[in-house]
Amino acid sequence: MKKIIPILLVLLTLCAVFVPVSAESAPPVAVIYGVMTDSEFDSLTARLDSLCDTYEVDIAFIVSDEIVTENAVTEADAFCDTYGYGSETSKGGILFFVCTSTHEYALSTCGEANAIFGGDALDYIESAANPHLKKGEYYKAGDIFADKCEEIIEKYESGEPYKKKANPLLVIGGIVLIPLIAALAFTGVKQSRMNTATGQSEAEDYIRPDSMKLERSEDIFLYSKVTKREKPKSDSSSSTSSHGGKSGSF
Amino acid sequence: MDTIKDYKCPCCSAPLVFDAEKQNMHCEFCGADISLEAFAQLDKADGDGMTSSSYDWEHYEPRSFDEGEAQGLSSYTCPSCGAEITGDGSMGSTICPYCGNSAIVKGQFEGTLRPDYVIPFKVDKKAAVAEFEKACKGAPFLPDEFKDKKRIEEMAGVYIPFWMFDCDCNADIRYSAQREKSWSDSSYEYTKTDYYRLVRSGSIGFQNIPSSASKKSDSSYTESVEPFDYGEAVNFNTAYLSGYLADKYEISAEESSERANERVKNSTESAFIGTSVGYSSVVPESSNISFSNGKVRYSLLPVWMLNIKYNGENYKFAINGQTGKTVGKFPIDKRKKWLYFGKVYAIGLAVCAIAAKLLGLL
Numbered sequence: 001m002k003k004i005i006p007i008l009l010v011l012l013t014l015c016a017v018f019v020p021v022s023a024e025s026a027p028p029v030a031v032i033y034g035v036m037t038d039s040e041f042d043s044l045t046a047r048l049d050s051l052c053d054t055y056e057v058d059i060a061f062i063v064s065d066e067i068v069t070e071n072a073v074t075e076a077d078a079f080c081d082t083y084g085y086g087s088e089t090s091k092g093g094i095l096f097f098v099c100t101s102t103h104e105y106a107l108s109t110c111g112e113a114n115a116i117f118g119g120d121a122l123d124y125i126e127s128a129a130n131p132h133l134k135k136g137e138y139y140k141a142g143d144i145f146a147d148k149c150e151e152i153i154e155k156y157e158s159g160e161p162y163k164k165k166a167n168p169l170l171v172i173g174g175i176v177l178i179p180l181i182a183a184l185a186f187t188g189v190k191q192s193r194m195n196t197a198t199g200q201s202e203a204e205d206y207i208r209p210d211s212m213k214l215e216r217s218e219d220i221f222l223y224s225k226v227t228k229r230e231k232p233k234s235d236s237s238s239s240t241s242s243h244g245g246k247s248g249s250f
Numbered sequence: 251m252d253t254i255k256d257y258k259c260p261c262c263s264a265p266l267v268f269d270a271e272k273q274n275m276h277c278e279f280c281g282a283d284i285s286l287e288a289f290a291q292l293d294k295a296d297g298d299g300m301t302s303s304s305y306d307w308e309h310y311e312p313r314s315f316d317e318g319e320a321q322g323l324s325s326y327t328c329p330s331c332g333a334e335i336t337g338d339g340s341m342g343s344t345i346c347p348y349c350g351n352s353a354i355v356k357g358q359f360e361g362t363l364r365p366d367y368v369i370p371f372k373v374d375k376k377a378a379v380a381e382f383e384k385a386c387k388g389a390p391f392l393p394d395e396f397k398d399k400k401r402i403e404e405m406a407g408v409y410i411p412f413w414m415f416d417c418d419c420n421a422d423i424r425y426s427a428q429r430e431k432s433w434s435d436s437s438y439e440y441t442k443t444d445y446y447r448l449v450r451s452g453s454i455g456f457q458n459i460p461s462s463a464s465k466k467s468d469s470s471y472t473e474s475v476e477p478f479d480y481g482e483a484v485n486f487n488t489a490y491l492s493g494y495l496a497d498k499y500e501i502s503a504e505e506s507s508e509r510a511n512e513r514v515k516n517s518t519e520s521a522f523i524g525t526s527v528g529y530s531s532v533v534p535e536s537s538n539i540s541f542s543n544g545k546v547r548y549s550l551l552p553v554w555m556l557n558i559k560y561n562g563e564n565y566k567f568a569i570n571g572q573t574g575k576t577v578g579k580f581p582i583d584k585r586k587k588w589l590y591f592g593k594v595y596a597i598g599l600a601v602c603a604i605a606a607k608l609l610g611l612l
Contacts, residue, residue: 163610166611168612171606171611171612174602174606175599175602175603175606176599178598178602179594179595179597179598179599179601179602180595180598182594182595182598183591183592183594183595183598184591186590186591186594187587187590187591187594190390190391190587190590191390191391191582191587193388193389193390194389194390194391194392194579194580194581194582195578195579195580196385196474196576196577196578196579197468197470197471197474197566197568197577197578197579198470198474199469199470199473199474200473200474200476200513201512201513201516202513202516202517202520203456203459203510203513203514203516203517204517204520204521205476205477206456206457206458206459206477206517207454207455207456207517207521208454208455208456208457211418211453211454211455212452212453212454212455212521213452213453213454214450214451214452214522214525215451215452215453216449216450216451216452217448217449217450217525218291218295218448218449219427219446219447219448219449219526220288220291220292220295220446220447220448220449221288221444221445221446222260222261222282222284222288222292222445222446222447223261223282223283223284223285223288223444223445224442224443224444224445225281225282225442225443225445226440226441226442226443227440227441227443228438228439228440228441229438229439229441230437230438231434231436231437231438231439
């Protein structure tokens, strides 16, 4: 808690006198002792500061060893709200919260960053950072987080928000298979017209008109069965109405 | 001493036990809970009137030709397929309508059953050829060389012998039916299935159900050219055979009635299912059918028969001599078939590729 304690004390003191915490005073990187070297910490801080200055989006990476709120999502949102991440920049912010004790993480966005970092973009960041979190490589996870944020912001600013590319093999497979099935079905239907000598299993043409008389008609209810199927829940959940985000575990 | 009665589950036939807590009959095997009221109804329905099926056809009294009637007729035998057909004594060379063999042997006409009725040919040979050519146009993969005019004109008009069955059918049928309802909330999707036993009993009348009396004619063909309009049936006269052939009957009314019984049973079950509305599935569980007032008649029905040999195989066709309905099995030109397949596939491939590009998937 070497780095996080003094930072939190500063922030809490500021909150205690009801001074709105500015983005400039909320550091982009806050981590517990031992997860990064000093040089890694400085490098990551400089990187995220630079991105914030360039793109006007607050990007923060927090590594803690406890969750004081309900879960990682509420913890990440609380960091954003309490310390004002994204409140001073024109395009909001994104915060990546990691808890080393519960092995949970959460991405929280606010402001215009909700649109910049949509579902596909958050999945992209998650899939890139998760393998490093699993190995305990928190600096690498933070660095990858910075890389992906920069890539996603640039795509957004070029007019094409990040969208997950479909698996090309699946797309090509679909393009090849769907018309194949359709062609087989059409050909099968046409081929069935080549044999019309199929016989008759019934004699409905020979029912004497108005001869049917129903003398007994009973519908006896036996019993009911109710089955239920749980709706699939996604791994992620959006936090509050003002925040977007995603969460998971590693 | 009273006999102990076994109570069986209507869904899985496992033994039922009385559930004192729910006051229901409970099946421990499939979990069904059936109210006592429903169970009493079911018990009563199963106990009422379920006798075994019976098919009571009148015994058919055959009639023979008068001496004068038989004078103008001859028998023809095909040495290739063994068909025995009757025809006008003045007919010249005749093609066998069943195998296309042209070397049939004329012989002495021998007494056979005299038909009760005949439906005369209404579609002449020219019209029959036109109907066949029309059917060829509707066969998408037909080889071009199959439509050889010369071979088509070898078709023969044959009166096929049929047993005609009339009956009043009494049926007592049990169906299993299900009704489903679905709904969902934020966490689950629910499906409620209600299980029913349907009891339907009543009567339905059938008339003129044809069943082929010829062993040579393929029933899938003779049934497929149906229906015939029996309003145009007339009392038999040998004059109607002039210029046409008549197949000899080889299947007795008793043997032929099995097919009629099957068709009546299937139609009765279908007709009664039609009275069950609002169910997602209705399946017959058991049916008891009995016939009464069963009448049998022997008739000749007009059919144009054609055999075409192509690539070593014999392709048969039948054309209803009254309505012109054409049935048969056409040969398939594999080149045409795969060409069609290729065209549809190419179009589909282009459409899917364009769609993928427009959706940004590629």
